[in-house]
Amino acid sequence: MADKVLVFSRFAKSMLARFGEKFELLETGGKPANEVFTADQLGEVRALMTMGAQPLGRETFDLLPSLGAVVCYGTGYDGVDLKAAAERGLVIGNSPAANASAVADLAMTLLLALMRRVIPADAYLRSGGWSGAKPSPLLKPPRGMTGAKVGVYGMGEIGRKIAARVAAFETEVAYHSRSRHDVPYRYVGDLGELVDWCDVLLIAVRAGPDTQRIIDASMLKRLGRDGVLINISRGSVIDQPALVAALADGTIAGAGLDVFEQEPYAPDALSELPNVVLTPHIGGHTLDAHVAMQDCVIANLSAFFAGRELPYKVE
Amino acid sequence: MADKVLVFSRFAKSMLARFGEKFELLETGGKPANEVFTADQLGEVRALMTMGAQPLGRETFDLLPSLGAVVCYGTGYDGVDLKAAAERGLVIGNSPAANASAVADLAMTLLLALMRRVIPADAYLRSGGWSGAKPSPLLKPPRGMTGAKVGVYGMGEIGRKIAARVAAFETEVAYHSRSRHDVPYRYVGDLGELVDWCDVLLIAVRAGPDTQRIIDASMLKRLGRDGVLINISRGSVIDQPALVAALADGTIAGAGLDVFEQEPYAPDALSELPNVVLTPHIGGHTLDAHVAMQDCVIANLSAFFAGRELPYKVE
Known part of the structure; x- marks a missing residue:
């Protein structure tokens, strides 16, 4: 009997093909597991594969009496009810x-595209604006990267990679995180102080109850009217209605967002704004990153079914 | 009598205001100088200010018998007929x-926007594609920057700055230029060899007769179907019809272009392509860069009128 894995989130077919070679996959297609599979089928499921941001808790665990492991695709596991998982002795x-x-690269992509106004620039050319000498959306020169004060919030693996990239653009980099790290950037012990100081705020902090809507209206005011905000972490870190208001009334200058309070993001006031660049949570969406993440998932599942410790375990 | 400067190209009003404080400006508004000014007025002009890419030669020089200096705004001076200028003893x-x-930053902006497909991604969100689960233009993951082989063609100030930035993205960097430079990147003595090797070709070479259409159909074929091309130098370096054909038939994967054979660029087959990012020659268009370029122009003109050597002189 092949090892059975419940596929809780939706994944690309090409990806599931690779997992399917090693495990027997029970795909829910995004529906509740008991609508798709019988209690007998679910009773044999010992491992579950999910996207870390998707809510997962008691309701699903109750359907899976043999469940022993929850394996998240990606870095995050903020959707998983850790308390409920611990009660059942699940490993994550x-x-x-x-x-x-890949995520750090996307942070830079959003920042540069926003600062240099690539989207209106490209539209201006394609529509004949330049050759027709129509009023340019780029008339007023933007401030460049040179000398910009960049604040990185969060100094895990992603924050570190963002800082290394942005420093190469002749910027001044400082960071805030719960504790000081051994990195060549100035540490600021208070998030608000970092926000006061910086022109660009890059959010790379791990999402959780302690960071919920930590970027609120008052923080946005402190970022200021020349300030820009980039978020590739989780939408929950920002008070999104406050952000939309701050972007609309000029409290801050612009934002680049790969993540949203609700995903998939549905167009609202945010998508009407000219001073934002929006991407559909594609931070980790590169060929290299997918292969590396798949390798982690396979290693975790293989170890679990072999009765070994998970090599990439959430403590 | 104030020192008279003929303004040969069009410049932003805000910029001319700054120059106008120091010099008496004769603005042609892009028209031939003798249509706007009398021979007497032109006879008093000793210096001319221009954009380096704009054609400038005998025809204009003949209208300005007292001309002694041509001062270009920006790095380039490829539009200036150097032979005709030398015959008249003009300093440039x-x-x-x-x-x-600023130009190096834009090269990175174009590269990242192209690789991570920011323009279709943003459009997909704003149109409700993501929330409506419509087929995504981003379905197939792109290759990321990690491990990419990046070839930089030209190792002047801009090429150096591009190389420093792109190296921070965990790429492998090599370069070609007329001679080897003291830089920490691998030198490739033959342009074709560099093109064969690289996944990403960044063009930062100075435009001139020797680089005219040097990136032709055969070079594009050598770049290959996974290859991308970024040009922030001059449009003349690329055989643009060959580039459009190569992009349309998959000979290369994509291109990011800030410069074109004809500027201002008018929409044609290029602007119908999905695998390009186009900007209207805004490489040097940041606040910092404008101030720095203005400083150079003012220093050059002030030195010339004071009878001193130009501090930023084209040899």
Whole structure:
């Protein structure tokens, strides 16, 4: 009997094909597991594979009496009810750092695209604005990266990689995190002080109850009207209605967002704004990152079914 | 009598205001100088200010019998007929390196926006594609920057700054230029060899007769179907019809272009392609870069009128 894995989130077919070679997959297609499978089928499931941001707790655990492991695809596991998992003695795995480079690259992509106004620039050319000498959306020169004060919030693997990249653009980098790290950037012990100081705030902190909506209206005011905000972490870190208001009334200058309070994000006031760049949670969406994350998932599941410790375990 | 400067190209009003404080400006508004000014007025002009890419030669020089200096705004001076200028004993000034950081930043912006497909991603979100679970233009993961082989063609100030930035993205960097430089990147003595090797070709070479259409159909074929091309130098370096064909038939994967054979660029087959990012020659268009370039122009003009050597002189 092949080892049975409940596929709790939706994954690309090509990805599931690779897992399917090693495990027997029970795909829910995003529906509650008991609508798709019988109690007998679910009774044989010992491991579950999920996207870390997707809510997962008692309701699902109750359907899976033999469940022993929850394996998250990606770095995050903020959707998993850790308390409920601990009560049942479940082990939790993730794919730490496997996508860090890709996510850091996307943070830089959002920042540069926003600062240099690539989206309106490209539209201006394609529509004939430049050749027709129409009023340019780029008339007023933007401030460049040179000398910009960049604050990185969070100094895990992703924060570190963001800092290394942004420092190469002749910027001044400082960071805030719960504790000081051995990195060549100035540590600021208070998040608000970092926000007061910086022109660019890059959010790379791990999402959790302690960071819930920590970037609120008052923080945005402190970021200031020349300030820009980039978030590739989780939407929950920002008070999104406050952000939309701050972008609309000029409290801050702009934002680049790969993550949202509700995903998949549905167009609202945010998508009407010209001073934002929006991407559909594609931070870890590169070929390299996917292969690395898949490797972590396979290693975790293989170890679990072999009765060994998970190599990429959430403590 | 104030020192008279003929303003040969069009410049932003805010910029001319700054120059106008120091010099008497004769603005042609882009028209031939003798259509706007009398021979007497032009006879008093001793210096001319221009954009380096704009054609400038005998025809204009003949209208300006007292002309002694041509001062270019920006790094380039490829539009100036150097032979005709030398015959008249004109000195030529430019703004070397003043915009190098801004141009290098834009090269990275184009590269990242292209690789991570920011323009279709943003459109997908704003149109409700993500929330509506419509087929995503991002379905197939792109190759990331990690481990990419990046070839930089040209190792002047801009090429150096591009190399420093792109190396921070965990890439492998090599370069080609006429001669080896004291830089920590691998030198490739033959441009074709560099193109064969690299996944990403960044063009930062100075434009001139020797680089005219040097990136032609055969070079594009050597770049290959996974290859991408970024140009922030001059459009003349690339055979643009060959590039459009190569992009359309999959000979190469994509391109990010800030410069074109004809500027201002008018929409054609290029602007119909999904695998390009286009910007209207905004490489040096940041606040910092403009101030630095203005400083060079003012220093050059002030020195010339004071009878001193130009501090930023084209040799």
